[in-house]
Amino acid sequence: MTEAPKPDPTMPDHSVPPPGWEADVVAADGGTVHLRPITPEDADGIVGLMERSSDQTRYYRFFGPMKRLSDKDLHRFTHVDHDHRVAFVVLLGEELVGVGRYDRYPGTDDAEVAFLVEDAHQRRGLGSVLLEHLAAAARERGITRFVAEVLSQNSGMVRVFLDAGYEARRSYEDGVVHLTFPIAPTEQALAVTYEREQRSESRSIGRLLNPQSVAVVGASSDSGKIGHAVLRHLLDAGFAGPIYPVNPAVRHVAGVPAHATIEDIPDDVDLAVLTVPATEVPGVVEACRRKRVKGLVVISGGFGETGPEGRAAERAFVASARASGMRVVGPNCLGLVNTDPAVGLNASLAPRVPGRGRMGFFAQSGALGVMLLERASNRGIGLSSFVSAGNRADVSGNDMLQYWATDPATEVVLLHLESFGNPRKFARLARRVGRTKPVVAVKSGRHVGMTAGLAGTSVAVTEESVAALFASAGVIRVQTLAELFDVGTLLAHQPLPAGARVAIVGNSTAVGVLVADAVLEQGLQLAHERPVDIGTAAPPEQLREALTAALDDDGVDAVIAVYLPALVHDTAPFARVLREISAAAEKPVVANFLSADGIPDELVVRGEDGMPARGSVPSFSTPERAVIALARVSEYAAWRRRPVGTVPELEGVDEAAAREVVVGALAEGGGRELTDDEVIALLGAYGVPLLRTRRAADAEAAVAAAEEVGYPVVLKSTAPWLRHRSDLGGTRLDLRDADDVRAGFEAIPSDDPVIVQEMAAPGVSTVVQVVDDPSFGALVSFGVGGVATDLLGDRAFRTLPLTDTDAHEMVREPRAWPLLDGYRGSEPVDVAALEDLLLRIARLADDLPEVLALSLEPVIVGPADPWHGGRSLVVAGAAVRVGAPTARVDPGPRRMFST
DSSP, X not given: OOOOOOOOTTSOOOSSXXXXXXXXXXXXXXXXXXXXXXXXXXXXXXXXXXXXXXHHHHHHHHSSOOOSOOHHHHHHXXXXXXXXEEEEEEEETXXXXXXXXXXXXXXXXXXXXXXXXXXXXXXXXXXXXXXHHHHHHHHHTTOOEEEEEEETTOHHHHHHHHTTSSOOEEEEETTEEEEEEEOSOOHHHHHHHHHHHHHHHHHHHHHHHSOSOEEEETOOSOTTSHHHHHHHHHHHTTOSSOEXXXXXXXXXXXXXXXXXXXXXXXSOOSEEEEOSOGGGHHHHHHHHHHHXXXXXXXXXXXXXXXXHHHHHHHHHHHHHHHHTTOEEEOSSOOEEEEOOTTTOEEEESOSOOOOEEEEEEEESOHHHHHHHHHHHHHTTOOEEEEEEOTTOSSOOHHXXXXXHHHOTTOXXXXXXXXXXXXXXXXXXXXXXXXXXXXEEEEESOSSSSSOOOSTTOOHHHHHHHHHHHHHHHTOEEESSHHHHHHHHHHHHHXXXXXXXXXXXXXXXXXXXXXXXXXXXHTTOEESSSSOEEOOTTOOHHHHHHHHHHHHHOTTOSEEEEEEOOOTTSOSHHHHHHHHHHHHHOSSOEEEEETTOSBOOGGGOOBOTTSSBOTTOOOBOSSHHHHXXXXXXXXXXXXXXXXXXXXXXXXXXXXXXXXXXXXHHHHTTSSOEEOOHHHHHHHHHHTTOOBOOEEEESSHHHHHHHHHHHOSSEEEEEOOGGGTTOGGGTOEEEEEOSHHHHHHHHHHSSOOSOEEEEEOOOSOEEEEEEEXXXXXXXXXXXXXXXXXXXXXXXXXXXEESSOOHHHHHHHHHOSXXXXXXXXXGGOOOBOHHHHHHHHHHHHHHHHHOTTEEEEEEEEEEEOBSSOGGGOOSEEEOOEEEEEOSOOSOOOOSSOOOOOO
């Protein structure tokens, strides 16, 4: 008998599917489902799926009137190797409602793919979801193409394949459509995935914010209980649908008939608000699952904020809710609000909510939420909707961005953030939303309370990550809650400025000069040499003339009106002039009028619904606040005007060769610094221009290496304590012959081998680095070399992916930029070469998340047309550290994240 072959320990084990293949997913209608690899235990579920499917659905799948699978086929369907044969099932609760699979053609990189989705769950986009996850799994297993055979009558399934964004080739024979398509994640395929993701996640939030009915589980007649507050606020807000108190101990709550359990409610329940103790939440979630509730708001605390046990309990009930089709807001949250008069939803602990407006507001903190809504109300700020996510176990700021992106009632997005669950997705969404709707964010934890980056880094590294994230995405970052409302109010009621030139019109020279100082300090420009002062005794018409003249001036992009009312004056005529002028203007007008923050009634332009409309004039209690708000809006407007940017194709990139270097380095287990030879191979695979380099262990070997490289050369010690330390004698420059090399070798204070490197042409020393932040992923930085710039932190940072526009801005962002641009008569350097290098390093970091740290120092860059046909840019030193990837990355099949 032939002995069975023993498993090869060097080969990956596919007997168990990767945990990353399991996911919660939002369906096209906004409900949620659970997707995971099939198991033998799913046999009964497959049988049930077949029994519930119509004759037509089974015929379309099996090309014949198959009522049930044979035992042999059922075994083959449920027993897969997670490699050549992969299958995923879709579950709603405990019910299996869909299955998709691929089977690899032996000896090829092709696989046949097919799906079966229960009739009741068709047109929910589950076929597209299955295709995305199967394609991702297939790519991991080295499969490059899918093949599908579809009956021509099955137009829905044909559309699933054709609409996936892949370039499918079609042929038709005997009533069967034969489709073949590569499954590489092309730009078009990703765009299709993102569009479907946006629609699905938006609908899921829409179901929460627009319920037809609401149940309050834990409703109480005791005014000191949160169940009483939530019910009272729902009633007071005039919710348009039925409200069901749930309390087994009473028959009525606040005059409304109560029910013992949510399952006792005779009608459908769209939204359940849970105010019961944490220990009761899992049981209530199970009851909501049986009742087929569409969404949950869990105000109850006692979960993730309490420690590991609480986090485990939180994950468990959220998983149960998602698997049953429900999204979850919270736990430990304030709740949610929809100010639409047709809905009138205040499912929150906030006793006072703002009126109808054009700003959507997301707050991570439940405790802070009441104060935020109170402050918004006091300032007359209207909101379209408000969500407090609390522990953010499910619904997050990313979900709200998806909703507000296409919500016609929301024109401005306000965010109060404490942390990020999926920062790369946040950047992608904010960048897209920000092109049409401003996103304003205040981020707490700038100096304390944030997760540090890699060992040896500090809070500052993560703060730089946040700044880079916001800069790349066009998010308007503000420092305080007051500034959040200042900027939001201005954006909601005034147009964006076309530039940074500001005219100042007022009746006080002293205050006008203060405004002018603030304008310049905030990086704006004065449109005129001095403010226009109409004088304290001027009539309203003179104010009108001055404002009109400023707004009609082609050299003015925005106007700040400063008016200090004299004691004897009635301010109403002046306010009316300001309001009328602003209502007709196409340029933004802000005011330091009266002493209020917000929009006083005198400056409100009323819409048909009676709410403040476009043209209302935001007024600020101090002129500096008016200028700061205008400056943030001006920066955002400039970002909107800049080219979107693309991630360009780069010549000379060999990702496979680079990956071979990284895989080889990690084969021994754990992370480590790459050797010099490995660094050269890695960077060479991405077309990074390196100086010719050799390694030498003694003086004569150094001479031989120098003659091979070509004089003049540089010697560098490989001793870690001497690297890049010319001040300690670890580097010897401009060695022009063999005697120089021998002398230089003997002078280096170390017995370690040396690097012999060609001497770079004169130029400016710069530094390019990649640092992997566990929360944000790879962060690319650029700066001019030198101790001074290190000391001042004069670096530009961006997150991935890096566009050509990002690279253009990064090179010019450091304060030391003039050194690269012909400072004091020097010749400008080859900026295009620097931008190309940044794009190559960013591409390397994007392709290889195992690269945890990379430093190119120095990068010598000279004029674009160097003498003697040399290179304008070369990398003279490099260090790379690799290890297991630490950050959550965004690309891949759709899935929901819990943090």
